Amino acid sequence: ASMSWLPWLFTGWPSSALSLLLLSVVGRQTGLEVVQAVVCSQWGAPSSKSLSQDGDVIIGGLFDLYYIPTAIEQDFTKVPYYTPCTGLDPESLKYMYVMAFAVEEINRNSTLLPGVKLGYHIFDSCSLSSCLMLSSGGQPVPVLIGASSSTIGIILSRTLGPLSVPVISYFASCPCLSDRSKFPNFFRTIPSDIYQAWAMAQLAIRFHWTWIGAVIENNDYGHLAIQAFQEEIQGKGVCLEFIETVNKETMVSDTRRAALTIQASTVRVILIFCWYTDVRKIFLELTKINVTDRQFVASEAWSTSDNLLQDLAISKVASGVLGVAIQSSTIPGFENYLRNLHPRHRPDDEFLREFWENKFGCSPEDTPLFSSSSKSNQKTSLPPCSGTESLVGLQHPFTDTSQLRVAHNVYLAVYAAAHTLHSLLSCPNRDSSPRNTLTCSSPKSIKPIELLQHLNKVNVTTPQGEMFYFQGADIPAKYDLINWQNTPEGTLKLVLTGHVDGFNLHLNESAIQWSTGSNQVPVSVCSESCPPGTRVANRKGEPVCCFDCIPCAEGEISNTTGSHHCERCPSEFWSNAERTACIPRQVDFLSFNEILGITLATAAVSGATVTTAVFVVFLKYHQTPMVRANNSELSFLLLVSLKLCFLCSLLFIGRPSVWACRFQQAAFGISFVLCVSCLLVKTIVVLVAFRSARPGAKALMKWFGPGLQRGSVCFFTCIQVSICAVWLSLSPPMPQQDLGFQGSKVTLKCAMASVVGFSLVLGYIGLLACTCLLLAFLARKLPDNFNEAKLITFSMLIFCAVWVAFVPAYVSSPGKYVVAVEIFAILASSYGLLLCIFAPKCFIILLRPEKNTKKHLMAR
CATH class of the missing domain: 3.40.50.2300 (Response regulator)
Structure with a gap:
């Protein structure tokens, strides 16, 4: 009080x-x-x-x-x-x-x-x-x-x-x-004011008033009440911007100062712990400077003051007051007792x-x-x-026993x-x-x-x-929650809007008429609450109620208003665009439906088509010197292997599965070994043919005849088949979700369970290619009008360059682009071999038939 x-x-x-x-x-x-x-x-x-x-x-x-x-x-x-x-x-x-x-x-x-x-x-x-x-x-x-x-x-x-x-x-x-x-x-x-302060703190928390001012009496009541209130709001996101004190001795200047502080402040909700006569002076000062848009929360010392309610001079300022009041009760017979009081009887x-x-x-x-x-x-x-004077029927605060x-x-x-x-x-x-x-x-x-x-x-x-x-000095705490509402006469009336029983608060929010004259709860914040998708970032040197809102980072969300932290989504999920919910990551893989997949698939099919066309040309002109002079059997086998190389790249496109992961690497490794083996044997044939031209060396050519050539290709290929069989049986590639750098997407790819197996497959191809390149390089200057070793040398240079560049590109590429890099390497090397070896021959066969003669080929 x-x-x-x-x-x-x-x-x-x-x-x-x-x-x-x-x-x-x-x-x-x-x-x-x-x-x-x-x-x-x-x-x-x-x-x-x-x-x-x-x-x-x-x-x-x-x-x-x-x-x-x-x-x-x-x-x-x-x-x-x-x-x-x-x-x-x-x-x-x-x-x-x-x-x-x-x-x-x-x-x-x-x-x-x-x-x-x-x-x-x-x-x-x-x-x-x-x-x-x-x-x-x-x-x-x-x-x-x-x-x-x-x-x-x-x-x-x-x-x-x-x-x-x-x-x-x-x-x-x-x-x-x-x-x-x-x-x-x-x-x-x-x-005790402990309960009153708790009730006021609960009102502030309930209505999200985080930025509040206070005016208190400069005595035990005011200081201890606001102290209790501060203890209740501690750690609950409510701050006091100012606490103005008023003294009895300097009331005029103090109330004027308090009114000016309220006017200059950004708070819209003000607590007042003062006696009603002092509250009236504050309200009068606010009326003078036309401050009528503040929401006041009243302590029980003035929340039910009839003097304030009936004062027309402060009705605009005081309208909408929400207060804690001593519980209203009735005393049967007391009204009749009051009205029958008369000096004659006393x-x-x-x-x-x-x-x-x-x-x-x-x-x-x-x-x-x-x-x-x-x-x-x-x-x-x-x-x-x-x-004849009597208190019977008299309308006066003294005889009012309604509350x-x-x-x-x-x-x-x-x-x-x-x-x-x-x-x-x-x-x-x-x-x-x-x-x-x-x-x-x-x-x-x-x-x-x-x-x-x-x-x-x-x-x-x-x-x-x-x-x-009595529990010590006190009895169980009970309060009414009241609201000051306008009447047609211009005065204010008390409306019961709830009650407090100990530490239990019950409030009928729909019955409250706020200072704005509407049912809209006043907003009193230093900073607007951070919406979902953002987090609170406190400003250095300012109260915790004053802050900035920082958007959550990718992969993090906040789904509540005023969140102080963003939560990271589980590994299989990612944040939506608003950063308010974790959604399943979109499964991403190199698909036939996207531009990159369509482009690579088109290139592969085109390569296989061109290879087939070359095969048809060679088959049609297999009796001509150009075809026969370059070991037609190995040429046909090389064309078949090239076609397989082009087609195996299609296995890398589409949703990875257990069998697709296994078959694509095996098909790639075996196809390329078959292709390089054919080139290696072709190079050996060229070297043996020129060596057999020397006196006493004809037996060498007979020894390395067609049968041994075919056997050599099969032998080299079988080694790769064995490597693939062991690799795929012990630790094959398996479909796996890559949660790495793709943000909202999870890449589905074939993960290499054994890097050793994949390295052996590539290493063996590289060994054959290097051997072929070395032999072809040695045979490049052999005297012949059409020395195929030159073409093999150039094609193997392209082949080796492509695969040397492939390794770092493969390691550093993210997500599905790893697969795209491997497909590109397959297609680039296959096109290199096809164009370098067969394009000159097809050019002579189809466009320069006069050069497709034994005489021309034997000319030096």
């Missing part, structure tokens, strides 16, 4: 006040009333008015019955001056009569405190707390119901603690007062007389309200009342005191074991320490069946 008038209490409390306070609790009345009057007069109180009722047991009451003036900053260069309290506060007056009503209700109860009449002695807190606790008839007050603020609660508890006098507060909510080691005699019927009630004069503008002097001496002191210039909040806390406090007295006086365990720690007493000899012992363990039940007990 608010501590609106206490900051000056520490600096302005007279030296005699504490002594008076102690004397009032334990002393006698003799001579004390004179001292009281003097001190109260110096303090600036309007008077030492009080309300009392005799009884066997008297309980004390302390209420802010008069409006507390703005504190004056003392510079101690002159005698301190304190502005007197003026004007009855109808709400506080209602609290006082709730206490009186509860005492009368308890006295009518035959089961609670039977045979014991309960009385009270109530003072206005503006007259000094010591004045309020003066005893009645010399009997000490064993329990005090009061402390309308946390600071006063701290003072009273520390002062009365050594005397073990229980203090039951109805409005002091500071969490610090829950510390039993420091305040063992303090109790309250209002929840001649000693000075507060009611003053209220009557203020409300009806007349003085009920026809009724002997006071003694002659007091009448002379209270003489007014008001006309006498007609006697009893603090008043209900007072009611609970009185019943807590009554049940404690009942427990103390009834003594059900009086004859039980002496180990019982609770002592018993009689109405005339009640000791505060005995009452304190019972108060710690009492279970309270009101006539309405409401049950509670």
Whole structure:
């Protein structure tokens, strides 16, 4: 609750006040009333008015019955001056009569405190707390119901603690007062601000308000409340941009500064922990500078203030306030009790007389309200009342009992005191074991320490069946969540939108009318929440609520708003374009349906077609010298092997499978070995033919005849067949997904399980090719008009160059391009052999038939 008038209490409390306070609790009345009057007069109180009722047991009451003036900053260069309290506060007056009503209700109860009449002695807190606790008839007050603020609660508890006098507060909510080691005699019927701060933090988190401002009272209430709020939001992405404090002594300048801060800030949601009179000053300052688009969150100190709700001057600024309020309850019979109050029936009630004069503008002097001496002191210039004045049917905050909040806390406090007295006086365990720690007493000899012992363990039940007990200083926390909404008259009204029960919050969001006048929740952020697909990147040197949004990298996603980290997708998945979901990677392989696959397939088929055409030409002209002179049998076998080389490249295109992976490498290795073997044997034939031309060497040509030539080709080819058979039987290539560099695609390829096997296949082809190149190079200058060794030399140079370049290109190519490189090497080397060896021959056969004669071929 608010501590609106206490900051000056520490600096302005007279030296005699504490002594008076102690004397009032334990002393006698003799001579004390004179001292009281003097001190109260110096303090600036309007008077030492009080309300009392005799009884066997008297309980004390302390209420802010008069409006507390703005504190004056003392510079101690002159005698301190304190502005007197003026004007009855109808709400506080209602609290006082709730206490009186509860005492009368308890006295009518035959089961609670039977045979014991309960009385009270109530003072206005503006007259000094010591004045309020003066005893009645010399009997000490064993329990005090009061402390309308946390600071006063701290003072009273520390002062009365050594005397073990229980203090039951109805409005002091500071969490610090829950510390039993420091305040063992303090109790309250209002929840600790811990629960209020938790509820406000939950509202901020629920509505995604991450950038908030706060205005607090510069006292225990304000500082400890905002501290509790900061503890609740820690680590939950909510930040406070500013905390403005307002002081009683400098209220005008402080409220103006706070309003300008709110205007300049980017926050749209502001918490206010202040007393309602100070909130009004802040709202008036905001109205002056036309700031009407802020959403205010109210503490229970002002969230239900009727003075603010009915103030047209601040209605635009205050519209849409969302607040935490003390739980509203009803007290059956209390409204009728209030409306039947009349000075005629309560001649000693000075507060009611003053209220009557203020409300009806007349003085009920026809009724002997006071003694002659007091009448002379209270003489007014008001006309006498007609006697028809009544509170029945009167529409006034004083008679409004539709929402009893603090008043209900007072009611609970009185019943807590009554049940404690009942427990103390009834003594059900009086004859039980002496180990019982609770002592018993009689109405005339009640000791505060005995009452304190019972108060710690009492279970309270009101006539309405409401049950509670003190958990330390506190009772179970319950709040209402309220919303200030516009009315046709221009004023504001309270609308219940939810409730808080301990640490459980229930809210009807659809019932809220926000400061914007709509149902759209206000946005109050330093940085907009990062959408899915991005992550939060904090700005250096700024609060965690101020950040940038960085897109997730490829292969990473964030599928929630405000994510601080991007998660990497599983290996078989990849991020979508928005980086919000992992999707299965697209299987990629060299397909017949894509341009690259179509191009390579066309080149392979074209090569096989050209080879077939050459074969047909050679077959048609097989009797001509050009065909016969170059070993026609090996030429035909070479053409067949070339055709196989072209066609085997087609096996590398398409979706890899187990058998395709095995067969493509075997077909490639065997086809090329067959091709190179034919060239090698052709080269050997050329060398042997020229060697046999020498005297005595004819037998060499006979020895290396057609049979041996065919056998040599088969032998060289069988070696490759054996290598392939062992390789494919032990560790064959298998289809495998390549998750390497293709991002959203996973390449399906034939993985070489054994690099050794593939290396042996290529190495053997390379060995034959190098041997063939070397022999052809040696035979290139042999005397002949058409020496085929020259063509073989040139074709093998191309062949070797292609395959030497193939190795690094194969190793460095990503994904399906590995297959494309191998196909290109196959086609390039095959075209090289086909064109270099057979193109000149076909040119002579088809276009220069005159050169296709034995005479021309034998010419040197």
